[in-house]
Amino acid sequence: MINIDELKFDEKGLIPAIVVDAESKKVLTLAYMNRESLQISLERGLTCFWSRSRQELWIKGETSGNYQHIRSVTADCDRDALVVEVVKDGPACHLGTDSCFNTPVYEAADAPEAFSYQGLYALLEGRKADPKEGSYTNYLFSKGLDKILKKVGEESTEVIIAGKAQDKRETVYELADLAYHCMVLMVEMGITLDELKGELASRHVIEKKVKQEKMV
Numbered sequence: 001m002i003n004i005d006e007l008k009f010d011e012k013g014l015i016p017a018i019v020v021d022a023e024s025k026k027v028l029t030l031a032y033m034n035r036e037s038l039q040i041s042l043e044r045g046l047t048c049f050w051s052r053s054r055q056e057l058w059i060k061g062e063t064s065g066n067y068q069h070i071r072s073v074t075a076d077c078d079r080d081a082l083v084v085e086v087v088k089d090g091p092a093c094h095l096g097t098d099s100c101f102n103t104p105v106y107e108a109a110d111a112p113e114a115f116s117y118q119g120l121y122a123l124l125e126g127r128k129a130d131p132k133e134g135s136y137t138n139y140l141f142s143k144g145l146d147k148i149l150k151k152v153g154e155e156s157t158e159v160i161i162a163g164k165a166q167d168k169r170e171t172v173y174e175l176a177d178l179a180y181h182c183m184v185l186m187v188e189m190g191i192t193l194d195e196l197k198g199e200l201a202s203r204h205v206i207e208k209k210v211k212q213e214k215m216v
Contacts, residue, residue, distance in 0.1 A: 004035060008080040014050060015082060019092065022071040022085040023197075024118070028092035029100040031060075033082070038073075045070050047084060066090030117183070117193060124187045140184050148188055151181045 009015050014032040021028055031049040033041065037057050040048040047060045047068040061067030068086035075082055093100040113119075127137040140148050155178040162170040186196070 002075065002079070004038060006079060007038075007075060007082075008078065009035065010080070014052075015080060017047075017049065017082045017084050019047060019068065019084045019086055022087050024116070026099055027101055028068075028086070028088065028098070038082075041070060041084075042073070047086060060092075061089060064090065064094075066092070068092070120180070121183055121187065121193055124183055128187055137184060140181075141188065145185075145188055148181065148185050152178070152185055155181050 007015055013034045015034075015038070017031050017033050019028045019031065020026065031047075032052060033048070034050045037048040037050045040057070040059070044059075047070060049058055049060065050056075051058050059067075067089045068084075069089070071085045071087060073082055073084050091098055093102075124137060127135055128141050131138040131141070140151065155174065158174040159171060159178050162174045186192070
């Protein structure tokens with residue numbers, strides 16, 4: 001951990017702050033902070049910036065309600081730029097979009113698409129809504145809940161076998177199969193990623209509370 005005095009502000013007393021969604025890791029915006037706005041941000045747990053156009057401090061969400069709750073602040077190796085990870089209450093951009101970065105400049109035609117659980121879930125939803133001939137996913141959806149549950153059970157068994165054999169590579173392979181089939185089950189039952197994340201988050205809060213109570 002370092003303190004504010006160890007950061008390098010520019011000749012105008014500012015430091016760039018790259019705001020990133022703590023969950024998706026998507027870049028939301030680039031803003032600037034001075035010492036005062038950074039101090040306010042750390043004290044309140046909400047992003048506070050210095051407006052170069054208005055020449056004043058502003059807390060993100062103060063007028064829109066789209067607050068950004070700070071999870072972490074990290075300086076780069078030169079200590080002259082910050083990455084601020086946040087949990088947001090709404091769109092980051094004043095235009096109402098999720099991120100300020102929405103204008104394509106260049107995209108490699110053959111670049112592999114980055115994997116995300118959100119992307120996989122959306123793909124599975126698309127297969128269910130618009131079946132594709134020859135798709136294994138559509139085969140599962142067409143067979144219904146019992147077939148999907150059977151596959152989840154089979155893949156769970158495969159994970160146990162691989163884990164018992166202490167075969168790390170095979171266990172990873174089988175865990176991926178299990179994760180896929182579990183997500184097919186989620187789509188079939190209308191269970192969203194947010195619901196799953198919410199359940200895990202509530203358990204984390206309870207576990208943290210129990211640990212704190214044990215320390216008293």
